[in-house]
Amino acid sequence: MPEPRQRADAVRSREAVLDAAEALFARSGPAEVSMNAVASAAGVGKGTVFRAFTDRAGLLQALAERRTAALRRAVAEGPAPLGPGAPPHERIPAVLDALARFKLDNQSLYLVLEEAGAASPYRSPSYTWWHTTLRDSLAQCADAGRADFVAHALLAAVRADLIAHLLTVEGLSVDEIRDRLAVYVRSVLPRDTHA
Amino acid sequence: MPEPRQRADAVRSREAVLDAAEALFARSGPAEVSMNAVASAAGVGKGTVFRAFTDRAGLLQALAERRTAALRRAVAEGPAPLGPGAPPHERIPAVLDALARFKLDNQSLYLVLEEAGAASPYRSPSYTWWHTTLRDSLAQCADAGRADFVAHALLAAVRADLIAHLLTVEGLSVDEIRDRLAVYVRSVLPRDTHA
């Protein structure tokens, strides 16, 4: 199966829809962006949107993939402290801090993305990637068998709706959130590796 | 305003709807229970359901309130280790374990309950209550200023969709989940109080 190539107009439409969707999600609240709205904002028929992305979840996922590409690259192959070269007890807080900052900058998108709805966020490739990365780093940090759960728990601490709540309802500043998170993450990591 | 009293039939309907809803949520998956289904399962018109609970969120909240009453009482005024008499470093793991077990027993209800949807779960009175309880216990455990965030982070570790994922996708047993959680919670609590 040699990748049947895509027609030029299809590629153009796909791009237009992604751009429009990104703009809409940035501007408005979570569930307020309908597929209809995306389609007409992109200057495209509804059918085209669904042809390109299958369903709502597909569009959201494509959006996430595109938006996080740079950050993921920085973590996967960049320099310390984010990259794989850094020692775990530096890398883990750095990665979580970067992820938290990123979610703070892309709140509305992530609020939608992590909405349970049909498929839980835990099945999405995006979550799985972060979890695996974190788990592997944690596994170098002594508590091998528990690394899997700890990775989940740490990621849960930076869930979009929690962060939004801290910011909006509890009135914390971005730096306060980052600070609390940093302290918390350090408290979870084993003490013996602390030097 | 002397509480205008309710008519007998209204009370009966309310009860019938709660019973029916509880049964439906226990049986089926999360988003698969429509208000229409609840109404007809309760042998009642749709209007009656909305009259009694205002909207979907109201019904869900009433359901949660009713279902967790016993557990909340045990935590608020019961004996150690759950009750307020227990020392924090025993009470906190006990409370989280109890909460996790409870969510394991009421998965589908909690999956619906914690769905972001309109209002985030963090604004619900139920969440606020658990958070306050946990925060107060944590505050007796040294790290005063951070207690608020730590309470959020620990509660995030027992979110319904995470627990469901561990159980369903990762195939952990109930006891494995409780064990991982216990170890994790202990790692978060300050070491100095460890004896």
Add this chain to the structure above:
DNA sequence: TGCGATACGGACCGCCGGTCCGTATCGTCG
């Protein structure tokens, strides 16, 4: 330049949460 394959658009579908109002029931008071 012609023609098969592909993509486009928007009318259309079933269903959802939520509203509305004519009708039936309640409970109080004479």
Add this chain to the structure above:
DNA sequence: CGACGATACGGACCGGCGGTCCGTATCGCA
């Protein structure tokens, strides 16, 4: 005990959602 005002009931109804379908327009290869 009968009658009447207040309250609750039920289900037709509404706007809008995610998703489908198919006649039509466009693409790109020969």
